[in-house]
Amino acid sequence: MIEILNPEELSRARDTGALVGSILQSLKARATVGVNLLELDEWTKEMIADAGAESCYVDYAPSFGRGPFGHYVCTAVNDAVLHGMPHDYALADGDLLTLDLAVSLRGIAADAAISFIVGETKAPEDLAMIDATERALAAGIAAVRPGARVGDLSRAIGTVLREAGYPINREFGGHGIGSTMHQDPHVANDGRPGRGYILRPGLLLALEPWVMADTDRLVTDDDGWTLRSATGSRTAHTEHTIAVTATGAEVLTLPPSA
Known part of the structure; x- marks a missing residue:
């Protein structure tokens, strides 16, 4: 299913995006050394409820997971990169955390992700990897315009990631979003320009570059959800929900101070 939102629905999408950006900013501030991943999940549950919103994750049970997910935020640490299930783990100095x-x-749904280092120990290679995903996301957003094709966005994202030296997994990537969290079209993190769905104003897309330091192969934890790098290498993941406008893209999930 691909939805094209009308102006009233886009207004609601802005509210949802602002909420997602705000919650992620709050969680980042709270994600200090010694904080447990389950505490982050509980705080997320409380903030969603206080806003009168609903989690897209807690009852989520797609074919690729061992569902339902049963939690409110994905917490991926170090070599975990996607669908990180919160568990009893206290954050340590130098952990690379993706929310x-x-x-x-x-x-209306909105979806976003941030990667950052917990504590004071910040390895240059981790910062470079996070920066690469952020630059790739910016390149993908810059390629958005009416009449562009999904492949144009994929190529823009992939070019940045490849030039930074990272292998690219094309199985999991960006996606359409609207009244439900995951919709068509799929937006791979690399691709051929001029191919795929033609973008139209009112389309919402969640663009999400993610990489693993030295592999493009994933392995799944025993929880049936958490995806890790096959080599145990560190990972990073950055995501925003954007709306296609008449002139380009509007980023909906920026934090309040951005």
Whole structure:
């Protein structure tokens, strides 16, 4: 399913995006050394409820997971990169943490992810990897315009990641979003320009570059959800929900101070 939102629905999407950005910023501030991943999940649950919103994750049970997910935020640490299930783990200095959050408010969903280093020990290679995903996301957003094709966005994202030296997994990537969290079209993190769905104003896309330091192969934890690098290498993941406008893209999930 591909949805094209009308102006009233886009207004609601802005509210949802602002909520997602705000919650992620709050979680990042709270994600200090010694904080447990389960505490982050509980705080997320409380903030979603306080906003009168609904989690897109807690009852999520797609074919690729061992569902339902049963938690409110994805917490991926170090070699984990996607669908990180919160568990009893206290954050340590130097951990590379990815928080991925999707929420629905008044019938419209938004989805975003951030990667950052916990504590004071910040390895240059980790910072470079996070920076590469952020630059790739910016390149993908810059390629958005009416009449562009999904492949144009994929190529823009992939060019940045490849030039930074990272292998690219094309199985999991960006996606359409709207009244539900995951919709068509799939937006791979590399691809051929001029191919795929033609973008139209009112389309919402969640663009999400992610990489693993030295592999493009994933392995799945025993929880049936958490995806890790096959080599145990570190990972990073950055995501925004954007709306296609008449002139380009509007980023909906920026934090309040951005």
